[in-house]
Amino acid sequence: KNEVEQSPQNLTAQEGEFITINCSYSVGISALHWLQQHPGGGIVSLFMLSSGKKKHGRLIATINIQEKHSSLHITASHPRDSAVYICAVRSLGSGGGADGLTFGKGTHLIIQP
Amino acid sequence: EADIYQTPRYLVIGTGKKITLECSQTMGHDKMYWYQQDPGMELHLIHYSYGVNSTEKGDLSSESTVSRIRTEHFPLTLESARPSHTSQYLCASSLPTGVNEKLFFGSGTQLSVL
Numbered sequence: 001k002n003e004v005e006q007s008p009q010n011l012t013a014q015e016g017e018f019i020t021i022n023c024s025y026s027v028g029i030s031a032l033h034w035l036q037q038h039p040g041g042g043i044v045s046l047f048m049l050s051s052g053k054k055k056h057g058r059l060i061a062t063i064n065i066q067e068k069h070s071s072l073h074i075t076a077s078h079p080r081d082s083a084v085y086i087c088a089v090r091s092l093g094s095g096g097g098a099d100g101l102t103f104g105k106g107t108h109l110i111i112q113p
Numbered sequence: 114e115a116d117i118y119q120t121p122r123y124l125v126i127g128t129g130k131k132i133t134l135e136c137s138q139t140m141g142h143d144k145m146y147w148y149q150q151d152p153g154m155e156l157h158l159i160h161y162s163y164g165v166n167s168t169e170k171g172d173l174s175s176e177s178t179v180s181r182i183r184t185e186h187f188p189l190t191l192e193s194a195r196p197s198h199t200s201q202y203l204c205a206s207s208l209p210t211g212v213n214e215k216l217f218f219g220s221g222t223q224l225s226v227l
Contacts, residue, residue, distance in 0.1 A: 004155075030210070033216060035216070035218075040221075042219075042220040042221065043203065043216075044218070045216045045217065048214050048215055050212070086155075086156075088216075101158070103155040104155060105153065105155045106155070
């Protein structure tokens with residue numbers, strides 16, 4: 001069974017700080033997703049990674065397949081970045097679809113002005 | 114960006130009532146999912162579909178049922194709601210797995226059963 005652990009569980013920072021959220025998993029994967037969930041429940045897909053690094057605006061996501069670890073970075077953080085950030089992984093050999101996707105519990109980020 | 118819609122947004126009902134949570138997407142995706150999420154906890158898959166007339170139960174045991182008669186519509190039904198069904202229900206769809214894999218979520222239905 002694939003376990004997905006995120007750290008920290010909660011993070012409060014000041015506006016402008018560089019933010020790092022971590023995700024570790026226990027089995028081989030074919031894909032890793034970073035998702036953002038705002039208060040009220042709606043979830044937005046930020047990145048899908050299978051290797052290397054991706055950047056979109058102030059967000060950067062990296063993955064180290066050998067170490068089974070991914071990080072999400074936010075540069076020049078802003079109060080509107082306050083949300084829950086969720087890591088989800090698709091296990092190798094799952095055959096695709098929803099049956100191979102495991103979610104972390106999320107990191108609750110608050111950026112104070 | 115979301116082209117996936119859930120109704121109602123909030124629902125408070127009494128025990129024993131039958132309810133249907135609606136989910137529709139306009140992107141033509143074959144794959145659709147229902148997740149259940151309790152506060153501070155991870156999403157758990159309760160149902161999924163790979164296309165019309167295809168439905169499967171997910172990892173989390175659920176007393177709900179789903180149907181997929183049209184590509185764009187994936188409703189979830191509880192025949193007799195109980196307080197243990199109180200939770201947030203999230204509908205999602207996805208592009209096929211592979212380099213362009215991406216998940217799209219609705220805004221969720223917060224269900225409270227009294």
